[in-house]
């Protein structure tokens with residue numbers, strides 16, 4: 001009898017681990033490595049948020065709290081949804097968890113039965129399909145196209161829905177492409193969903209505040225109020241306020257789902273960290289200057305990276321609307337051989353050769369379900385990004 005569970009066997013080990021390990025090995029050998037694989041802002045959490053956490057400790061907020069969030073934070077989350085998204089939720093329709101990740105996990109665990117399908121536009125955040133598998137469901141990846149801005153189209157959504165579809169996951173702006181859905185794009189998808197009343201929508205809005213140029217963020221419950229009673233609007237403080245380590249995410253949905261998620265959380269982690277909840281409260285209620293400041297920095301970096309990659313022979317790089325990722329295609333480079341003698345048979349070979357020969361670590365597209373591409377996270381300094389782009393250009397120029 002196997003010691004490890006069959007549930008675990010359904011989940012693949014992360015394909016990004018190999019490249020991360022290789023980058024570590026090379027760095028340990030003294031090689032000059034630039035890692036563009038991290039999915040987190042490189043800034044410190046704003047000072048007033050850190051101070052609020054210290055004050056929470058001194059005020060004795062160091063004990064268990066209500067399982068799915070302190071009332072003050074739930075109220076602040078309702079105010080945030082009203083202020084920024086025009087959405088009316090009551091505290092009973094809100095849940096707080098250990099990161100947006102736990103919110104997604106709770107929702108899938110609380111709702112999926114064997115055979116239930118979850119539509120996931122590809123390329124996708126690596127955790128979606130594996131969470132669906134852990135919850136016993138079936139992920140249904142739908143490949144988006146670069147010429148559609150890596151956005152799921154209404155036709156693709158319609159074609160993917162079956163009588164087993166329980167959820168569709170929307171992530172705008174997206175990890176890994178940075179693609180953002182406009183109000184019109186979301187309305188197109190909403191029109192399809194209105195014809196399928198049993199399908200719920202999981203709106204992962206974690207990159208809401210990282211949008212550039214004149215792109216305006218919308219979330220589907222706001223675009224189509226008739227869907228609101230089957231939408232889970234998920235968000236968190238990780239990316240908006242440089243708080244990845246604090247582990248606070250939240251979601252708003254009809255009470256039936258929120259109660260089920262809370263029940264699950266009560267028997268697994270209990271409340272998210274009390275101190276982090278007070279920090280998140282300060283983030284949502286305090287000065288919001290950090291958001292505009294970080295947005296300006298990320299926009300500048302996006303422009304730098306897109307221009308740098310467009311200068312690389314054989315790379316096609318779309319200009320994303322948001323987040324801090326670009327997802328260029330290497331379609332034209334497949335079949336070539338690197339200066340170091342590696343055949344670029346697929347995007348994994350590209351990423352491996354790029355790392356070995358130039359020291360730049362990127363994540364290959366197969367990890368996100370759409371090839372041949374790679375993802376760069378530009379959450380690092382302009383100097384490092386310029387250096388990385390120059391190395392990638394040299395690598396591409398050396399391909400025969």
Ligand code: PLP
Pocket residue numbers: 039098099100101102125171174175204206235236237238244247248249
């Ligand atoms: N959703 C997406 C698309 C992400 O990229 C991430 C983190 O990388 C998360 C959700 C979860 O973020 P957290 O658990 O830190 O709130």
